[in-house]
Amino acid sequence: MINQRMYELGSEPSAIRELFAYGMTRKAEIGEENVFDFSLGNPSIPAPKEVHDAIIDLMELPPEQVHAYTPAQGAAGVRTAIADSLNRRFDTTYSADDLYMTVGASASLSISISAVANPGDEFIVIAPYFPEYKVFIESAECTCVEVPARLDDFQLNIEAIEDAITPRTKGVIVNSPNNPTGAVYPACDLTELANALRRKQDELGTTIYLIADEPYREIVYGGPSVPWIPSLYENTFVCYSYSKSLSLPGERIGYILVPPAMKDARRVYAAVCGAGRALGFVCAPALFQSVIERCVDAPCDVEAYRANREALYEGLTNLGYECVPPQGAFYLWVRALEPDAKAFSETAKAYELLVVPSDSFGVEGWVRIGYCVSHETIVNSLPAFAELMREYQY
Numbered sequence: 001m002i003n004q005r006m007y008e009l010g011s012e013p014s015a016i017r018e019l020f021a022y023g024m025t026r027k028a029e030i031g032e033e034n035v036f037d038f039s040l041g042n043p044s045i046p047a048p049k050e051v052h053d054a055i056i057d058l059m060e061l062p063p064e065q066v067h068a069y070t071p072a073q074g075a076a077g078v079r080t081a082i083a084d085s086l087n088r089r090f091d092t093t094y095s096a097d098d099l100y101m102t103v104g105a106s107a108s109l110s111i112s113i114s115a116v117a118n119p120g121d122e123f124i125v126i127a128p129y130f131p132e133y134k135v136f137i138e139s140a141e142c143t144c145v146e147v148p149a150r151l152d153d154f155q156l157n158i159e160a161i162e163d164a165i166t167p168r169t170k171g172v173i174v175n176s177p178n179n180p181t182g183a184v185y186p187a188c189d190l191t192e193l194a195n196a197l198r199r200k201q202d203e204l205g206t207t208i209y210l211i212a213d214e215p216y217r218e219i220v221y222g223g224p225s226v227p228w229i230p231s232l233y234e235n236t237f238v239c240y241s242y243s244k245s246l247s248l249p250g251e252r253i254g255y256i257l258v259p260p261a262m263k264d265a266r267r268v269y270a271a272v273c274g275a276g277r278a279l280g281f282v283c284a285p286a287l288f289q290s291v292i293e294r295c296v297d298a299p300c301d302v303e304a305y306r307a308n309r310e311a312l313y314e315g316l317t318n319l320g321y322e323c324v325p326p327q328g329a330f331y332l333w334v335r336a337l338e339p340d341a342k343a344f345s346e347t348a349k350a351y352e353l354l355v356v357p358s359d360s361f362g363v364e365g366w367v368r369i370g371y372c373v374s375h376e377t378i379v380n381s382l383p384a385f386a387e388l389m390r391e392y393q394y
C-alpha cells in the first residue's frame with residue numbers, strides 16, 4: 001500500500017497549476033498573444049546581468065570545484081557574503097554560522113517548521129495565504145490554524161492572532177510583501193504583533209516562533225519600507241529565496257536565518273540542520289551558491305513590475321473592479337464579480353482571462369492576478385476585462 005496522504009497531495013488538483021496547464025493548451029490552440037495568462041508567479045524580468053556574468057566566470061573554474069558537494073548548511077563563502085550583506089542593510093551583526101542555505105523558500109519553510117514542530121503543534125497562517133503552508137504544516141503532523149487578515153486592507157488582525165494562540169501554538173507565519181494581496185506590513189503592526197507574542201509566551205510558558213516568509217522583500221513600490229522582523233522579535237526565522245528578487249525560480253536557491261538572539265539559537269540551528277537532513281536536502285545547488293556569493297547585492301529591477309502594476313490597477317479600477325492597491329510583490333487582489341470566485345474564474349476563461357480563484361488561498365470571493373507578465377499582456381487584456389465586467393452588468 002502506498003501512503004494515502006502523499007497520494008492525495010500528488011493527485012489533488014491545484015487550481016493554479018490546472019489553470020496554467022489550461023493556458024498552455026489554449027495558447028497552442030489560439031496563439032500565445034490571445035491568452036491572458038495571469039495564473040503563475042514566474043518572474044517576467046530576466047535575471048540581472050551580474051548573474052549571467054558570474055555563471056560564465058564560474059565555468060572557467062575546474063568543474064570538480066564548481067559542481068562538488070558543499071557542506072550541508074552551505075559553503076562558508078556564500079553564508080559570509082549573505083551575513084555581511086544583511087549587516088550592511090539592517091545594522092545587524094550576523095555571521096555565516098547563523099545561515100543555512102536551502103533550495104528556495106519552500107525548503108526554507110518546510111525545514112524551519114520541521115525543526116521546531118512536534119506532532120500536534122499548531123501554526124497560525126494569515127488568510128489569504130500561500131497554499132503550500134498548509135502542506136508543510138500538515139506534513140509535520142501539525143495543525144494549520146487560519147486567522148483572517150483585516151477585510152478592508154488585508155493587513156494583520158493582531159487581536160485575532162492573539163486570540164487564536166493556544167498552549168499548542170508553535171509558530172505564526174507572516175509573508176510581507178504578501179502573496180496574494182500585495183500588502184506590506186508596517187513596523188508599528190509588527191511591533192504590536194511581537195508584543196502580543198511575548199505576552200502569550202510569558203502567560204503560557206511556551207516559545208512561539210515567527211516565521212517570516214520573505215521571497216518578495218525587495219519587490220516594493222514606495223510607501224512603507226519592509227521592516228526587518230528579527231530586529232522587532234527575537235524568535236524569528238527568516239525564510240528567504242532568490243526566486244523572485246533575482247528571477248531564479250527554477251534554480252532553487254535561498255536561505256534560512258536563525259538570528260543569534262533567538263532563544264537557544266545554537267540548538268535551533270542544529271535542529272534546522274537535522275530537519276534539512278531528515279527531509280533529504282543534501283546541500284543547496286553548488287553552482288548557485290557560488291553565483292549568490294558573487295551577486296548578493298545585485299539590484300532587483302522592480303521598474304517593469306511597477307509599470308505593470310500601475311497599468312493593471314488603473315485599468316481595472318477605471319472599469320469598476322474593486323482592487324487592493326498592492327504595496328509590494330507582483331499580484332493584484334481583485335474582488336470577484338460574483339460570490340463564487342471559482343465560477344467567476346470559469347466565466348473569465350471565456351474571455352481568455354486566466355485568474356486564480358481565492359479559494360486556493362483560504363478565502364472566498366476574490367481572485368489573484370499575477371502581473372509578472374509582459375506589459376503588452378496587461379494592456380491587451382483590458383478590453384477583455386471590460387467585456388467581462390459588461391457580462392455581469394446585464
Ligand code: PLP
Nearest residue numbers: 041104105106130175179241243
Ligand atoms: N512563499 C511565497 C509567499 C511564495 O509566493 C512562493 C512562491 O511563489 C514561495 C514561498 C516559494 O518560493 P520558492 O520558489 O523559492 O520555493
